[in-house]
Amino acid sequence: MAKTTILSLLSLGMLACSAPQTETACRVEQLLDKMTLTEKIGQMAQLTIEPFVIADGTGGFTLDTALLREAVVEYGVGSLLNVPLSESQPAEVWGPFIGELQRIATDETRLGIPLIYGVDQVHGGTYSLGSTLFPQQIALVATWNPAHARRMGEITAYEMRACNIPWNFAPILDLGADPRFPRQYEGFGEDPYLGSVLGRELVKGQEGDDNDVNHPEHVATCLKHFLGYSVPASGKDRTPANIPWNALMEYHLPAFREALDAGAHSVMVNSGIIDNEPVHASRRILTGLLRDELGFAGVVVTDYEDLEKLHARDRLAATSKDAICLGINAGIDMAMIPIDYRGFCRDLCSLAEEGAVPMKRIDEAVRRILKLKFELGLFERPNTLPADYPRYGCKEHRQASYAAAAEAITLLKNDGGLLSLDPAAGRKILVCGPNAQSRRALCGGWTVTWQGHGIERHPELCKTLAEALGERFGRRNVEVIPGVSYDAHESRYDTERRDRFDEAAEAARRADVVVLCLGENSYCEKPGDLNDLALDPLQTELAERIAATGKPVVLVLSEGRPRLISKFSAKIPAIVQSYLPGPQGADAVADVLTGKVNPSGKLPYTYPAFPNSLAVYYHKYADEQRNTDATYKYEGDYNPEFVFGHGLSYTAFAYSGAKLTHEGDEIVIKADITNTGDRAGQEVVQLYSRDLYASLIPDVKRLRRFEKIALKPGQTRTVEFRITKEDLAFYNLENERIAEPGEFLFEIGASSADIRATLPFKL
Ligand code: BGC
Numbered sequence: 001m002a003k004t005t006i007l008s009l010l011s012l013g014m015l016a017c018s019a020p021q022t023e024t025a026c027r028v029e030q031l032l033d034k035m036t037l038t039e040k041i042g043q044m045a046q047l048t049i050e051p052f053v054i055a056d057g058t059g060g061f062t063l064d065t066a067l068l069r070e071a072v073v074e075y076g077v078g079s080l081l082n083v084p085l086s087e088s089q090p091a092e093v094w095g096p097f098i099g100e101l102q103r104i105a106t107d108e109t110r111l112g113i114p115l116i117y118g119v120d121q122v123h124g125g126t127y128s129l130g131s132t133l134f135p136q137q138i139a140l141v142a143t144w145n146p147a148h149a150r151r152m153g154e155i156t157a158y159e160m161r162a163c164n165i166p167w168n169f170a171p172i173l174d175l176g177a178d179p180r181f182p183r184q185y186e187g188f189g190e191d192p193y194l195g196s197v198l199g200r201e202l203v204k205g206q207e208g209d210d211n212d213v214n215h216p217e218h219v220a221t222c223l224k225h226f227l228g229y230s231v232p233a234s235g236k237d238r239t240p241a242n243i244p245w246n247a248l249m250e251y252h253l254p255a256f257r258e259a260l261d262a263g264a265h266s267v268m269v270n271s272g273i274i275d276n277e278p279v280h281a282s283r284r285i286l287t288g289l290l291r292d293e294l295g296f297a298g299v300v301v302t303d304y305e306d307l308e309k310l311h312a313r314d315r316l317a318a319t320s321k322d323a324i325c326l327g328i329n330a331g332i333d334m335a336m337i338p339i340d341y342r343g344f345c346r347d348l349c350s351l352a353e354e355g356a357v358p359m360k361r362i363d364e365a366v367r368r369i370l371k372l373k374f375e376l377g378l379f380e381r382p383n384t385l386p387a388d389y390p391r392y393g394c395k396e397h398r399q400a401s402y403a404a405a406a407e408a409i410t411l412l413k414n415d416g417g418l419l420s421l422d423p424a425a426g427r428k429i430l431v432c433g434p435n436a437q438s439r440r441a442l443c444g445g446w447t448v449t450w451q452g453h454g455i456e457r458h459p460e461l462c463k464t465l466a467e468a469l470g471e472r473f474g475r476r477n478v479e480v481i482p483g484v485s486y487d488a489h490e491s492r493y494d495t496e497r498r499d500r501f502d503e504a505a506e507a508a509r510r511a512d513v514v515v516l517c518l519g520e521n522s523y524c525e526k527p528g529d530l531n532d533l534a535l536d537p538l539q540t541e542l543a544e545r546i547a548a549t550g551k552p553v554v555l556v557l558s559e560g561r562p563r564l565i566s567k568f569s570a571k572i573p574a575i576v577q578s579y580l581p582g583p584q585g586a587d588a589v590a591d592v593l594t595g596k597v598n599p600s601g602k603l604p605y606t607y608p609a610f611p612n613s614l615a616v617y618y619h620k621y622a623d624e625q626r627n628t629d630a631t632y633k634y635e636g637d638y639n640p641e642f643v644f645g646h647g648l649s650y651t652a653f654a655y656s657g658a659k660l661t662h663e664g665d666e667i668v669i670k671a672d673i674t675n676t677g678d679r680a681g682q683e684v685v686q687l688y689s690r691d692l693y694a695s696l697i698p699d700v701k702r703l704r705r706f707e708k709i710a711l712k713p714g715q716t717r718t719v720e721f722r723i724t725k726e727d728l729a730f731y732n733l734e735n736e737r738i739a740e741p742g743e744f745l746f747e748i749g750a751s752s753a754d755i756r757a758t759l760p761f762k763l
Helices: 003-011 020-034 037-043 065-074 091-108 137-142 146-162 192-207 245-261 283-293 306-312 320-330 341-354 359-375 395-408 453-457 465-473 501-510 537-548 585-594
Strands: 045-048 053-055 061-063 079-081 116-119 220-226 266-269 299-301 410-414 429-432 478-481 483-486 496-499 513-519 553-558 574-577 653-663 666-675 681-691 702-711 716-723 743-749 755-762
Touching (some): 037 045, 045 341, 061 091, 065 091, 137 146, 137 192, 137 395, 146 192, 146 395, 192 220, 299 359, 320 341, 341 359, 429 501, 465 478, 465 513, 478 501, 483 501, 496 537, 653 743, 666 743, 681 716, 702 716
Parallel strands (some): 079 116, 220 266
Antiparallel strands (some): 053 061, 410 574, 483 496, 653 666, 743 755
């Protein structure tokens, strides 16, 4: 039976709540029928928790029940977000705290509708103290191993339910195509396909294979930020972007489409502006695309304060009330207000009474929100109890975080086989750089606090690189001198100072090897905006001073985005990218450096060399033009420090026997991969396609498939990829996805540039 028929029969009272598939819809309709306009609008309101808690001065807090009752009982507010005191809380605090909020909502309101509480647990338990923190998504994707995304999802969901939180504002599916963007580390890198594969697993890990979010170990996911958030023209957060519709479809949509197909229950809207239209006001994106075309039936929530921004920031609406009208009519179901809810509720009520926002729109939004609450099981069981989750933050979960970090670490350069370093050799090692003793630098933002500085108050949760290296090489062999340090500032991440600078350079002369730990301090969102993608000048100066000693240097990068190192990289023989590997990251890096772990991470983005060459690997042929004419020498735009998909191993892999065959509609591509070295290792076999001629300039290449395989020395495995004509399609100017006949090349290789076999194909 069509959904609309069911709904109309239900509202006429002609359908009993019996058939399981209609039971939820039926309960929703019965409840909706009883609701007043105020109660409906309350359900569409989401507030941040901070104003409702009172700090007790000893690190604890109490709930301001009078203030909360006004919001929840009087105004019917149905959702809350964020963390009390803006800092990570243990499960034993979260559980009863949300329990009390739920008690007020279910016992003291007329209809007893439970609240839905949402939190950004974006790399494990961001705001849950003692929970398992994982590498950030940018490191997770560098594993090129979907199993790690699945496991992170499962553990995050379990530990969220341990904290009585049923709704996660994750995963982040924004395309990481601009290395300047401060939220690059929150996403899955620059490739649409790679991001889709990992994104699906992260959704399924949290929601379960069947998306049964009523299960006490599952949570509802929220895909963000729909759509086209991550490529503003300035590279700065929440500034205007220009994205042609066909590019939005081709590059930005795939990961969202895949995650929606995977059953994700909710979506958060992009805070930014595309082609002069704030996405929160875009009926085309929020209704035309998301609802009508993609058929999404879940909840759409705004980002933080973004309805108000349509007035205050974007000047699209002359008043806050007009802004609410625009956003709700564009297709928003729930507003993350997050503070002035009285104004929101009053305005939306009058908009509905005046008919400016149709009642049909309000009912549709509330229906979806109630459905989500029913599906989460909140009516039957508004609370989950910490005591029922004995594996919260357990060793096995931390081990999963370590395993992901260890597989993410990417060996970018290893000239002369400087790595690995055998601890038994008794070398004297200098560990220096601002990241050597920083926990923030390993974990990034969304760690204990929004900006990530809170992790420094919990040394028990995270080892530093200096500590982990000291354990491996023996404290007597390891000297630690920062050279440069970050200022211990909470809201600014980019202030650095000399810290025994000359002493570090002197110590390098005494050492056999220098481990230089550079990169970024933690940041999040707008505070992470950059004016210069180059590594900080003081760090660059330190690198140059250390390199000038002539001692072998291992550069360990820990950074949310690829900061430019081309001023000195040629003088550094070994470079290890650790991204933001999380609290187990120091051990993972140390194990790679000592050779206990054979590195197998691959870059999920292009590591640029120059500020004016920030092209992604799937740039256009035109960007590749090179002129070797001695008089007017110029080079193309794609001249990175390291290419997409690059990553070395301590062993070597040979590719042979590549062939292409057809099976029905499928193109089958096979190759044999052999470990030709003397130690076990993992290789990420990558399949790219090149469209040689098309009616719009084709991308030079696109990743179509990949597989990570483990091989013992001498072992060979056949990797098989299957693709269809559909995989080779692209969006034309009419925004249709078309597969054009013509010549293609398939490339199999160890990176986007290290191609080991090329197979022609005609469509
Ligand atoms: C961020 C979102 C986040 C929300 C709630 C916003 O500032 O853009 O990603 O989910 O805050 O914390």
